[in-house]
Amino acid sequence: MADIRCPHCGKDNPDFLDVCQFCQSPLKPESMLHAGDTPIKKDTGELEPILPDWLKDARQQNREAAEEEEATRPKIPKVEPPDLLAGLASQAESDEEEVPDWLAGLNPVADKPSSTSASDEEAPSDFFAQFMQSGEKEPEPSASEPEEAETPSWMAGSEEQPSEERDELSDWFSQVSAESEETAGFESSARQDEKSWMDAPEPSSPSPGEPEKESEDLGWLRDLEAASQQTEEPSASQPAADFLPGETSDQASDDLSWLNTLGGVEQEPASSQDDLSWLNQPEQTPSSDEPAASQTESAEDDLSWLNQLGRLEQTPASEEPGSSQADLSWLKNFGEAEQEPAAEEFASSQPDSPQEDLDWLKGFGASEPAPEQPGSAREDMSWLDGLGGTEQEPEPEGSRPVQPESSQDDLSWLDELGSGNEPAPDAQSPKPFAGEQELDWLKNLQDQQEHVTDGSASQFSPPRTAPLSPEARDAMPDWLKKAAEEPSMPPLGAASLDWFAEHDKSVEAEPAQIESDASDQTQAEPASAGSEFSAPESDSASLSSQDVDSMFDVDMPDWLSREPATAEETPSETMPADDALAPVELPSWVQAMRPVESVLEETSVGSADQVTEKEGPLAGFSGVIPFAPIGSSRRPKAMSLKLQATEEQQASASLLEQVIADETISHVTKVPPVLAPQRVLRWVLSGLFLIVLSIVVSFGSRSMPIFAPASVNELSNLVANIPDNSPVLVVIDYEPSLAGELEAASGPLLDQLALTRHSKFTFLSMSANGPALVERLMDNTRIGKPQPDGLGYQEGAQYFNIGYLPGGSAGVLGFVSNPKAIMPLVNVNGFPDYAAVVVLTDHSESGRVWVEQLEQAKQNDPALANKPLLMVSSAQAGPMLQPYVSSGQVDGLVNGLSDAAKYELVNTSRPGIARSYWDAFGIGLMLAVLSIVLGSFWSLFTGIRARRAEAE
Amino acid sequence: MPIDVITAFIGFFLTLIIFSYLIGDNPLFRIAVHLFVGVSSGYAATVICYSVLLPRFTTLSLGDPVQLVIGLVPFFLGATLLTKLTPRISWIGSFALAILVGVGAATAIGGALIGTLIPQAQAAMDALNFRSAGSSSEAVFKLFDGVVMLTGTVLTLAYFQFSAKRAPDGTVKRNPILELLAWGGRVFIAITFGVLFAGVYMAALTAMIERLSSLINFVKSFLG
Structure with a gap:
């Protein structure tokens, strides 16, 4: 599996991922095109196989139509204006693919003959015009056909519905327009005051001095107008209209006055020149008064093809000279029921509106004839005045001075909506004032067109679109049919607000008049079309469409905001005859929508992960909207279902499992052995010892032999060297529990001293019970017993029981240093007066204290060096005192009954205590040894038996 | 009845009460224990007063x-x-x-x-100074005594050497040589404890014999 290196973080990722799994940045090129991005040139021919059948069919139809048109239509060189919107015109050449092919292919009559007129040649490129052309059976003059070709046929089709079939909204607008005509003068003046913020930059006239004001506001439109002026000849009627003093000043002060005339019935002759007067067409009934020349001019500059939208019959071109010059005049005719004479409108209202206002909106739905709109066609969008207007009648110039002020401020044009049947004098009055309210940029737009368009009023007649053919209607989608239906709303105009009040009246009057107008229009168009259209007008039409596009660029999709392709440009580039599906540059929104990108494999990497918004309220912000390409194949990271555990972890887990399993198994608890045999054994042993020893003691057996070692003789010799009648210090350092042992052990030594040396004993007790033990010792050793059983020692004469010596080692040291100071009752003056020191101890520690302190005293007092230190110890303390005997620190040691018996043997068996205990002592030791041996064998036997039992 | 007979009786019964512990703890044994402790404490206090404090007071020189x-x-x-x-x-x-x-x-x-x-x-x-030995046999004995003492000392010290290293399997083991020396030291320690236990046993046996002798003598004195 190949890896793709992330351009952002540089880490490798699996090739099936679209987004980096580490930094979430796109791994593959940003194939998805988002709204607002520049379309990328793509070879859409590769998409042909995946297109739906219906789209393929539509494309095929479009392709065939293009081939036919290319063969018949002469190419008109396009002169692009130098302004920023000039790109729209250029895009029309190269970006024709931006018009959805599927929409372009919807035209079922794309193969209609168009060799006679330019509009027929442009029809294949304009998907809306395709529908319109099908309905237009009238052969339009070549000069005026471009407008028709640019007019969406679906809008034209909407005008095919008779006025009787208007819906409620159309009726409402017509009524409102009727009312507005009456009060237009007041409303316009009032609105002019209210909207004075838009008045300042407007010039007084559309003369060459106008560009100064245009530079203040939408000057880019001025360039657009300039470009159009280069290609169009200024109409003769426009200069006259532009230099009307009253109107120009009003237009300079009012900028949104065009709204007053939006939908006006007959107010704006000038707006029809350069506005989107085609919007008048949806409700406009065919009028024979419109000159064909006006249609040709409008077709050059604007999207006047929309004028044909819904128009049943083309108005005479001579009636709409201004609209042909003004680019957006086609909107004026949108919904226009009747065209007013171009000459009247041109003289009255056009000079003002084209300079400053958007009077082209006045023509929206209005029925004003084109000749009245040369001035407005230059700069404004007064075409909106005619929006919704049903008919416009020629305006007398005399009525114009009355209405300018009122039409400047108000939106009286709404009154004209749907008031196409009203007489011209009422409808013309607000038009001059509507021109005063135009914006500068719109005025400049008209100025440019004034230079281009001719002065003839017939040139400004709005273009008309032919009614849809039955085939086109059948192929038309439902939504287009609905759009092509006659609107139920009243026409936009000054009297539209009165529409509701006069709804019944207008409905009654309109049918007859509309029918007549329609018949007139169909008769007038062929004648005017041929005279009005010329080659430069196609450029002006493109410029006007650019203006419209610039207005709707914000909200409209790209394909709508761009200029419909002209007949000269589309055939050669969009529809190659030999390619099945030529590589085209799809519109951005189409590229953004199509899911092809997720199918195509691309390995290159996208540029940036954060997209800067280019449109909408978030324009300029980057990374606001998360990057999520359409059709992304982002998939979660593959996770292994296998447990990731090392061998050690698995071993631990198995061990834990075993431990848990062992816990679930029941174990038989072993009953501990009964303690009764131990107690019995203890009783047996105790009884055995008691009985045996008692028997031995009671019988006074002395049969056990005693072997006296040489060390005993040394001790006896040492005692024999002690001077006679010398004081001997006897230290009582044992407890009453071992008094029997110590008395038996010390008896032979003391007996020798008393008997042979007549030593005077000084008994010093190291415990509080010592003094009592001294008396007991003297009695049991028979030293203190009177003679002849004892030696007859008396206390205070032969022995001194000086009492208890407290303080431990310190007391011993003090006593050794100064016995008199420590023990006032002592019978010596100093410690060296003692001929020997006999220590009777049952603890090694207490005997060691005397050894240590005497050793220290001997180093300090050389007189003590030769003083013998004899020790009589219990059998339990003897082994610990033996090292001192070996080191020579203790001169003689009698350890327990065994040494006492030996010493007694040496001392001629006196006093005989040790010997009396000796047999019992010996038997007791043998019993102990026997018990240990028997116990060891018993333990061995039981152990073997237990092992055999376990083995069995 | 002379005091000796009374004390003999008291001593006889108290001895039997102490021996009653062989069949288990009983109130009589506890009475004998408490009585022994009380008498010993009282006697110790009396001894301290009469043999420590009073002599000090009597020897104070009031003139100086x-x-x-x-x-x-x-x-x-x-x-x-x-x-x-x-x-x-x-x-x-x-x-x-x-x-x-x-x-x-x-x-x-x-x-x-x-x-x-x-x-x-x-x-x-x-211990290893053979010059102090009087004869060759005594020198050999002294040499043996010294070697045993030295060996026992070294081996016993080696036994209390607990420094060791951790094996790769996690177990802790001492050096094999040191382990061998420690084993010899454990033998010497066992012998020492055996000797001490024997001394304790002999001391207790002697005390028991003395008590049995006292009882028997008391009984004999009554039996005549």
Whole structure:
């Protein structure tokens, strides 16, 4: 599996991922095109196989139509204006693919003959015009056909519905327009005051001095107008209209006055020149008064093809000279029921509106004839005045001075909506004032067109679109049919607000008049079309469409905001005859929508992960909207279902499992052995010892032999060297529990001293019970017993029981240093007066204290060096005192009954205590040894038996 | 009845009560124990008063104030030790207690150093001094005694050497040589404990024989 290196973080990722799994940045090129991005040139021919059948069919139809048109239509060189919107015109050449092919292919009559007129040649490129052309059976003059070709046929089709079939909204607008005509003068003046913020930059006239004001506001439109002026000849009627003093000043002060005339019935002759007067067409009934020349001019500059939208019959071109010059005049005719004479409108209202206002909106739905709109066609969008207007009648110039002020401020044009049947004098009055309210940029737009368009009023007649053919209607989608239906709303105009009040009246009057107008229009168009259209007008039409596009660029999709392709440009580039599906540059929104990108494999990497918004309220912000390409194949990271555990972890887990399993198994608890045999054994042993020893003691057996070692003789010799009648210090350092042992052990030594040396004993007790033990010792050793059983020692004469010596080692040291100071009752003056020191101890520690302190005293007092230190110890303390005997620190040691018996043997068996205990002592030791041996064998036997039992 | 007979009876019954412990703990044994403790404490207090305190008072030289003050210092320090019974004023006896501990520690350290360490070290070195041996057989015996003593000392010290290294499997083991020496040291330690136990047994056996002899003699005295 190949890896793709992330351009952002540089880490490798699996090739099936679209987004980096580490930094979430796109791994593959940003194939998805988002709204607002520049379309990328793509070879859409590769998409042909995946297109739906219906789209393929539509494309095929479009392709065939293009081939036919290319063969018949002469190419008109396009002169692009130098302004920023000039790109729209250029895009029309190269970006024709931006018009959805599927929409372009919807035209079922794309193969209609168009060799006679330019509009027929442009029809294949304009998907809306395709529908319109099908309905237009009238052969339009070549000069005026471009407008028709640019007019969406679906809008034209909407005008095919008779006025009787208007819906409620159309009726409402017509009524409102009727009312507005009456009060237009007041409303316009009032609105002019209210909207004075838009008045300042407007010039007084559309003369060459106008560009100064245009530079203040939408000057880019001025360039657009300039470009159009280069290609169009200024109409003769426009200069006259532009230099009307009253109107120009009003237009300079009012900028949104065009709204007053939006939908006006007959107010704006000038707006029809350069506005989107085609919007008048949806409700406009065919009028024979419109000159064909006006249609040709409008077709050059604007999207006047929309004028044909819904128009049943083309108005005479001579009636709409201004609209042909003004680019957006086609909107004026949108919904226009009747065209007013171009000459009247041109003289009255056009000079003002084209300079400053958007009077082209006045023509929206209005029925004003084109000749009245040369001035407005230059700069404004007064075409909106005619929006919704049903008919416009020629305006007398005399009525114009009355209405300018009122039409400047108000939106009286709404009154004209749907008031196409009203007489011209009422409808013309607000038009001059509507021109005063135009914006500068719109005025400049008209100025440019004034230079281009001719002065003839017939040139400004709005273009008309032919009614849809039955085939086109059948192929038309439902939504287009609905759009092509006659609107139920009243026409936009000054009297539209009165529409509701006069709804019944207008409905009654309109049918007859509309029918007549329609018949007139169909008769007038062929004648005017041929005279009005010329080659430069196609450029002006493109410029006007650019203006419209610039207005709707914000909200409209790209394909709508761009200029419909002209007949000269589309055939050669969009529809190659030999390619099945030529590589085209799809519109951005189409590229953004199509899911092809997720199918195509691309390995290159996208540029940036954060997209800067280019449109909408978030324009300029980057990374606001998360990057999520359409059709992304982002998939979660593959996770292994296998447990990731090392061998050690698995071993631990198995061990834990075993431990848990062992816990679930029941174990038989072993009953501990009964303690009764131990107690019995203890009783047996105790009884055995008691009985045996008692028997031995009671019988006074002395049969056990005693072997006296040489060390005993040394001790006896040492005692024999002690001077006679010398004081001997006897230290009582044992407890009453071992008094029997110590008395038996010390008896032979003391007996020798008393008997042979007549030593005077000084008994010093190291415990509080010592003094009592001294008396007991003297009695049991028979030293203190009177003679002849004892030696007859008396206390205070032969022995001194000086009492208890407290303080431990310190007391011993003090006593050794100064016995008199420590023990006032002592019978010596100093410690060296003692001929020997006999220590009777049952603890090694207490005997060691005397050894240590005497050793220290001997180093300090050389007189003590030769003083013998004899020790009589219990059998339990003897082994610990033996090292001192070996080191020579203790001169003689009698350890327990065994040494006492030996010493007694040496001392001629006196006093005989040790010997009396000796047999019992010996038997007791043998019993102990026997018990240990028997116990060891018993333990061995039981152990073997237990092992055999376990083995069995 | 003479006092000796009474004390003989008391001694006889108390001995039997103590022996009753062979069949288990019983009230009589506890009575004998408490009686022994009480009598011993009372007797010790009496001994202390009569053999320690009273002699000190009787020897005070009232005419010499200095000697009197010096003679009273032990009484004063001894009296401060009684304050240890009350936690509030126990600090008063701390000084006398400090003197006791200090003096006792110093005396014990001096005595251990001079009376045990140095003499025992010299004795261990003299164990292998064959010049002190009178005869060859005595020299051999002394050599054997010295070798055994030295071996026992070394092996016993080796047994208490617990330094070891951790094996790769996590177990802790001492050096094999040191382990062998420690095993020999454990033998010497076992022999020493056996000797001590035998000494204890012999001391107890002697005491039991003395008691049995006393009982038998008491019985014999009554039996005539």
